[in-house]
Amino acid sequence: MNYALVTGGSGGIGSAICIKLAQMGYHILVHYRSNKEAAENTLKVINELGGSGEIIRFDVTDHGAVKTALQKWKADHGHEYISVLVNNAGYSKDVLMVWMKPEEWSEVIDTNLNSFYNVTTPLLEDMVVNKFGRIINVVSLSGIKGLPGQTNYSAAKAGVIGATKALAQEVGRKKVTVNAVAPGYIRTEMTKDLDEKELKKLIPANRFGTPEEVAEVVGFLASNGASYINGEVIHVNGGLYT
Numbered sequence: 001m002n003y004a005l006v007t008g009g010s011g012g013i014g015s016a017i018c019i020k021l022a023q024m025g026y027h028i029l030v031h032y033r034s035n036k037e038a039a040e041n042t043l044k045v046i047n048e049l050g051g052s053g054e055i056i057r058f059d060v061t062d063h064g065a066v067k068t069a070l071q072k073w074k075a076d077h078g079h080e081y082i083s084v085l086v087n088n089a090g091y092s093k094d095v096l097m098v099w100m101k102p103e104e105w106s107e108v109i110d111t112n113l114n115s116f117y118n119v120t121t122p123l124l125e126d127m128v129v130n131k132f133g134r135i136i137n138v139v140s141l142s143g144i145k146g147l148p149g150q151t152n153y154s155a156a157k158a159g160v161i162g163a164t165k166a167l168a169q170e171v172g173r174k175k176v177t178v179n180a181v182a183p184g185y186i187r188t189e190m191t192k193d194l195d196e197k198e199l200k201k202l203i204p205a206n207r208f209g210t211p212e213e214v215a216e217v218v219g220f221l222a223s224n225g226a227s228y229i230n231g232e233v234i235h236v237n238g239g240l241y242t
């Protein structure tokens, strides 16, 4: 069986990614931190579509907790390993830099950037040893062009982009690819308070995107068809910035 872990499988984009990868035949580890009901709902949809999966819980900012949860999974699964990792869990706390409190900086860096280290390192060795792996990081337009009010979030996502490019070069010869997907404005919990009517005027597609449109690209990057794509950042933003 081929296993894929999607962090933040309880969220809008993560849920769509879980469903897409399940439809491609992966057994999905649907991850959540606080919203168990949403994770269970994602798993229910997977099962209804004839796929398989299980739920896993940890806080991506807690290095020890992530390690323990993934070690336990490994101990329960013998010689099997997680070959696809989608680092999707994320969090934004928008505030102008001049008023930003230390915790508003560090929580955003911890959740979006340090999580990449915390979740990737326990899985990387197995991918390298087995000579197959796909690591797909969900970053953001904010980490490419920078967005005012998001200095913390832009810094974190830009950090993940740098890490994507570096790690891709470390592990490419072991048939492990590391890529990033950079969504623009996507309709989820994270953007529910934004004024879509106003913001869509800036977007050539004239609308926000859907989680499924992000999931399609993640699915492609996880597929064999993407085996020669490594260290890339693919924009999914309706033409807002290319």
Ligand code: NDP
Pocket: 007, 008, 009, 010, 011, 012, 013, 014, 031, 032, 033, 034, 035, 036, 058, 059, 060, 061, 087, 088, 089, 090, 091, 092, 111, 138, 139, 140, 141, 182, 183, 184, 185, 186, 187, 188, 189, 190, 191
């Ligand atoms: P949601 O708010 O819908 O989902 C966020 C997910 O992240 C939830 O599953 C949440 O889990 C999880 N999460 C947050 N903090 C932690 C934590 N400390 N430990 C573990 N899990 C955590 O957001 P989206 O689906 O919109 O976002 C998914 C990704 O896409 C994020 O990385 C985001 O930055 C990125 N993105 C989103 C855009 C958009 O327009 N929506 C645009 C660009 C990038 P739980 O609820 O169970 O706690």
